[in-house]
Amino acid sequence: MSTTTAGATASSTSPTSKPVVTLKGATVRFAGDSGDGMQLAGMQMTNTSALAGNDIATFPDFPAEIRAPRGTLAGVSGYQLHFSSTEIFTPGDDLNALVAMNPAALQTNLSDLHDGGLLVVNQEAFDEKGMRQAGYAQNPLEDGSLRKYQLFTVPMTSLTRRSVEGLGLSQKEADRCRNFLAMGLVYWLYGRSLDPTLRYIESKFGGKPDLAEANVRALKAGYNYGETTDAFVSSYQVDRARLKPGRYRNMTGNQALAWGLMAAAKLSNKEMFLGSYPITPASDILHELSRYKNFGVRTFQAEDEIAAITATIGAAFGGAMSLTTSSGPGIALKGEGMGLAVMLELPMIIINIQRGGPSTGLPTKTEQSDLFQAVFGRNGECPMPVIAARSPADCFDLAHEAWRIATRYMTPVMLLSDGYIANGSEPWLIADVDKMPKIPVSHPGPQEGDEPYLPYARDERLARPWGIPGTPGLMHRIGGLEKQDITGNVSYDPANHQHMVNLRARKVANVALELPPQEVFGPERGSLLVLSWGGTYGACLTAVQAAQAEGLTVAHAHLRYMNPFPRDLGDIMRRYDRVLVPELNLGQLRQLIRAEYLVPAVGLNKVEGKPFAVSEVLAKIRELAPASKS
Amino acid sequence: MSTELPVLTANDFASDQDVRWCPGCGDYSILAQMKKMLATLSIPREKMVFVSGIGCSSRFPYYMNTYGIHSIHGRAPAVATGLKSVRPDLTVFVITGDGDGLSIGGNHLMHTIRRNLDINIILFNNRIYGLTKGQYSPTSPKGKVTKSTPMGAIDNPLHPLSIAIGCEATFVARSIDVHIKHLEMVLRRAAEHRGTSFVEVYQNCNVFNDGAFDYATDRKIKDDTIVEIEHNKPLIFGKNRDKGIRLNGLEPEVVQLGGAIKEDDLLFHNELAEEPSLAYLLSRMRHPEFPEPMGVLRAVDRPRYDDELNKQITVAREQRGDGDMNALFRSGETWTVS
Ligand code: SF4
Numbered sequence: 001m002s003t004t005t006a007g008a009t010a011s012s013t014s015p016t017s018k019p020v021v022t023l024k025g026a027t028v029r030f031a032g033d034s035g036d037g038m039q040l041a042g043m044q045m046t047n048t049s050a051l052a053g054n055d056i057a058t059f060p061d062f063p064a065e066i067r068a069p070r071g072t073l074a075g076v077s078g079y080q081l082h083f084s085s086t087e088i089f090t091p092g093d094d095l096n097a098l099v100a101m102n103p104a105a106l107q108t109n110l111s112d113l114h115d116g117g118l119l120v121v122n123q124e125a126f127d128e129k130g131m132r133q134a135g136y137a138q139n140p141l142e143d144g145s146l147r148k149y150q151l152f153t154v155p156m157t158s159l160t161r162r163s164v165e166g167l168g169l170s171q172k173e174a175d176r177c178r179n180f181l182a183m184g185l186v187y188w189l190y191g192r193s194l195d196p197t198l199r200y201i202e203s204k205f206g207g208k209p210d211l212a213e214a215n216v217r218a219l220k221a222g223y224n225y226g227e228t229t230d231a232f233v234s235s236y237q238v239d240r241a242r243l244k245p246g247r248y249r250n251m252t253g254n255q256a257l258a259w260g261l262m263a264a265a266k267l268s269n270k271e272m273f274l275g276s277y278p279i280t281p282a283s284d285i286l287h288e289l290s291r292y293k294n295f296g297v298r299t300f301q302a303e304d305e306i307a308a309i310t311a312t313i314g315a316a317f318g319g320a321m322s323l324t325t326s327s328g329p330g331i332a333l334k335g336e337g338m339g340l341a342v343m344l345e346l347p348m349i350i351i352n353i354q355r356g357g358p359s360t361g362l363p364t365k366t367e368q369s370d371l372f373q374a375v376f377g378r379n380g381e382c383p384m385p386v387i388a389a390r391s392p393a394d395c396f397d398l399a400h401e402a403w404r405i406a407t408r409y410m411t412p413v414m415l416l417s418d419g420y421i422a423n424g425s426e427p428w429l430i431a432d433v434d435k436m437p438k439i440p441v442s443h444p445g446p447q448e449g450d451e452p453y454l455p456y457a458r459d460e461r462l463a464r465p466w467g468i469p470g471t472p473g474l475m476h477r478i479g480g481l482e483k484q485d486i487t488g489n490v491s492y493d494p495a496n497h498q499h500m501v502n503l504r505a506r507k508v509a510n511v512a513l514e515l516p517p518q519e520v521f522g523p524e525r526g527s528l529l530v531l532s533w534g535g536t537y538g539a540c541l542t543a544v545q546a547a548q549a550e551g552l553t554v555a556h557a558h559l560r561y562m563n564p565f566p567r568d569l570g571d572i573m574r575r576y577d578r579v580l581v582p583e584l585n586l587g588q589l590r591q592l593i594r595a596e597y598l599v600p601a602v603g604l605n606k607v608e609g610k611p612f613a614v615s616e617v618l619a620k621i622r623e624l625a626p627a628s629k630s
Numbered sequence: 631m632s633t634e635l636p637v638l639t640a641n642d643f644a645s646d647q648d649v650r651w652c653p654g655c656g657d658y659s660i661l662a663q664m665k666k667m668l669a670t671l672s673i674p675r676e677k678m679v680f681v682s683g684i685g686c687s688s689r690f691p692y693y694m695n696t697y698g699i700h701s702i703h704g705r706a707p708a709v710a711t712g713l714k715s716v717r718p719d720l721t722v723f724v725i726t727g728d729g730d731g732l733s734i735g736g737n738h739l740m741h742t743i744r745r746n747l748d749i750n751i752i753l754f755n756n757r758i759y760g761l762t763k764g765q766y767s768p769t770s771p772k773g774k775v776t777k778s779t780p781m782g783a784i785d786n787p788l789h790p791l792s793i794a795i796g797c798e799a800t801f802v803a804r805s806i807d808v809h810i811k812h813l814e815m816v817l818r819r820a821a822e823h824r825g826t827s828f829v830e831v832y833q834n835c836n837v838f839n840d841g842a843f844d845y846a847t848d849r850k851i852k853d854d855t856i857v858e859i860e861h862n863k864p865l866i867f868g869k870n871r872d873k874g875i876r877l878n879g880l881e882p883e884v885v886q887l888g889g890a891i892k893e894d895d896l897l898f899h900n901e902l903a904e905e906p907s908l909a910y911l912l913s914r915m916r917h918p919e920f921p922e923p924m925g926v927l928r929a930v931d932r933p934r935y936d937d938e939l940n941k942q943i944t945v946a947r948e949q950r951g952d953g954d955m956n957a958l959f960r961s962g963e964t965w966t967v968s
Pocket residue numbers: 650651652654655656657686687756760761834835836837838
């Protein structure tokens with residue numbers, strides 16, 4: 001797996017004089033106190049690796065508290081990054097390298113480090129108090145307990161302080177540069193260019209030259225330490241990945257959603273209205289969209305979740321591209337509003353960035369436990385199309401798809417993402433908005449004479465017209481009471497209610513008529529189909545690839561359409577002896593599949609606030625699709 | 631579309647739906663005065679939207695030949711916020727009640743008023759839950775015996791105008807369903823105000839709370855129980871217009887005119903006062919201690935949310951140019967795979 005060459009280069013620094021080992025890929029985690037700037041370190045390393053042409057997948061993991069008490073186990077924040085010269089779909093199961101800024105970070109992260117892995121620690125954080133907080137009776141750096149790793153104890157605090165000497169920084173300010181020192185060291189280890197981070201420092205701290213200079217110095221000091229200290233005998237390199245040709249950028253799921261929505265607005269000739277109330281992990285969409293007022297994006301930070309969706313309904317009535325963003329607890333509050341939206345048959349998008357539940361649950365951790373809520377979570381027979389993104393970059397495409405369905409069928413659409421997708425990042429092949437399919441939207445024009453406007457007349461797909469205020473002759477009233485077919489007038493007639501309930505259900509079912517066939521990766525029939533949805537895509541696909549390499553006849557189908565399901569899904573599942581549904585919940589898709597298709601699907605379920613490891617899925621595949629069957 | 635101003639009558643605003651309020655309900659009068667008033671506004675019907683929540687009053691939009699949304703309980707102000715934000719060209723009315731607006735929808739009412747969105751909120755206060763058949767409401771007086779309070783309500787009531795003023799309202803007014811001229815005047819003032827207009831209308835629910843406002847409508851006593859306030863005029867009331875309101879320090883007091891006390895000694899109403907304290911003081915005058923003020927308590931000009939929101943869009947476009955999606959996608963750090 002590795003070859004040795006000499007003298008790889010890092011553009012802004014001199015070539016290393018030490019041997020360089022080429023790796024296919026590596027998984028690195030920065031772990032430290034939530035005030036240590038680990039998220040920034042991870043993001044910078046991600047960006048730098050992406051710019052170096054690697055494929056990347058990331059897993060930021062941080063506590064719900066903004067600043068948990070310093071040095072405690074509860075306050076540990078981590079950012080895991082997998083970069084590779086081949087195409088990858090997960091942030092990696094276990095770590096090739098761990099940077100631990102304090103004892104608590106070592107304690108909580110060490111079990112993920114591969115035997116023989118690189119372990120870089122800030123030696124000076126291992127004082128009596130730090131070790132006590134982390135539950136170490138004796139110093140793990142000295143008691144031999146870390147012998148199975150390549151341990152590098154680095155005096156990060158004094159190195160950092162020394163590097164910024166003479167800039168007149170307080171000790172606290174100096175210590176805040178430690179993450180840049182750690183970054184610099186990791187950059188040297190993997191032969192990374194300092195340039196992207198230097199540019200970042202310039203843009204971020206440009207107004208504060210002292211801080212900018214301090215961070216630059218710390219970064220370079222870390223890099224030079226790697227080169228000069230005898231402790232490191234070699235460094236590594238990971239070559240460019242052969243991704244599909246084109247121009248790329250690094251994107252998080254939430255950013256991709258925001259941009260996808262903006263593209264959808266443009267492609268439908270609409271201006272966007274976002275009604276939203278801040279909630280983790282969805283707020284970044286609100287932040288991102290609020291920046292683009294010159295794109296005609298109107299954002300409304302509502303007084304609560306209910307106002308967020310009802311304002312969204314008002315804006316939809318007015319003819320805007322309208323959407324609301326939230327997470328599970330907020331979606332629960334929007335339940336009645338969503339029912340109204342279904343009843344009014346107005347197009348809008350409701351986005352749920354799922355997190356651990358129930359109730360407040362685990363705000364910063366990922367889970368897929370809101371599928372039932374998405375499909376069923378409203379009173380009455382209240383059908384709504386539901387689609388789910390599978391990765392950060394996929395969010396861009398799904399935003400377009402959500403608005404296409406919403407306008408074509410005149411319905412609210414629920415788009416599911418999760419905390420892992422939202423904060424994780426991957427390379428995105430930059431789209432050309434001029435080449436994306438347009439989303440045709442039309443409104444009926446003015447009407448003269450006494451002919452009444454019929455707001456609930458329907459087209460062949462059962463969509464009603466979107467007549468908007470300001471249009472002469474189309475004055476009409478809509479509301480949450482049951483309405484008469486075609487006229488939309490209030491109606492309590494029993495037969496009409498049955499008819500309308502059926503109509504709304506059929507309309508949403510009709511969405512399936514225009515869906516592409518379900519993609520299947522692997523043999524057309526065989527012993528096992530792995531059926532996944534949402535953010536588990538990468539782990540499931542990678543596990544299936546590995547199982548196939550072992551000779552198992554396993555295929556993978558990943559669902560993006562959760563309601564209605566693709567029309568061919570039932571037939572596909574029946575072509576395999578067994579169906580495995582891995583989910584980060586207790587089996588919600590599995591239950592839907594069983595109910596709909598009477599397929600005896602089995603589950604692999606976990607709710608630990610963490611994504612699946614590839615090995616977990618692979619082990620289950622091996623169990624269900626024994627080699628003898630292939 | 632013709633650019634001539636439409637000539638409309640009250641009847642043009644009637645929808646084809648049968649009005650379904652109880653016979654004798656105060657809502658009929660409010661509907662009638664609204665239609666009359668709208669006909670004089672020179673605004674085409676298609677530019678008007680009535681938004682409501684749930685309750686007897688919230689059926690209002692169905693009876694108007696304009697655009698309308700009968701939304702869900704308490705949320706009409708939020709629905710209107712979304713609508714007006716994207717369609718500042720529309721004239722938007724929110725029709726709500728004491729339960730809808732002050733109980734389940736209190737939060738939206740508060741925030742819509744503070745944003746000063748350019749809409750008109752008409753709150754029909756009948757001090758009872760009508761549609762759910764007679765439970766006490768947040769404006770029911772303490773001790774009120776209803777189906778849900780057989781031993782009398784133990785909550786302290788809210789006072790809609792005080793709430794509105796506390797929320798930084800720029801327009802606050804009150805009228806009564808049966809005082810049709812006054813009601814039409816107040817509705818017109820509300821419609822003409824730019825910013826959130828908040829109007830409380832005393833409305834008789836003759837089925838579940840009949841006579842709740844008799845003290846303010848009974849011809850025999852109403853001259854002593856209400857005071858019609860007008861800008862720049864002293865607060866005078868009474869059948870013989872011989873009583874007035876005077877300020878004693880920070881407290882209002884009822885005084886007898888004539889003798890030592892002259893008109894000039896009385897409190898003069900100033901609806902334009904920058905500080906809302908005077909309006910608040912008026913909103914606290916309650917029967918039976920005081921005559922209750924009717925009319926416009928406050929009308930000041932402030933920036934409006936919908937205006938400001940759309941101004942930011944314009945400014946952003948001026949400063950940064952109309953957004954270019956492809957340029958945005960290619961901005962910052964990117965790399966090319968060949
Ligand atoms: S219940 Fe009361 S408020 Fe409701 S319609 Fe009847 S009289 Fe009017």
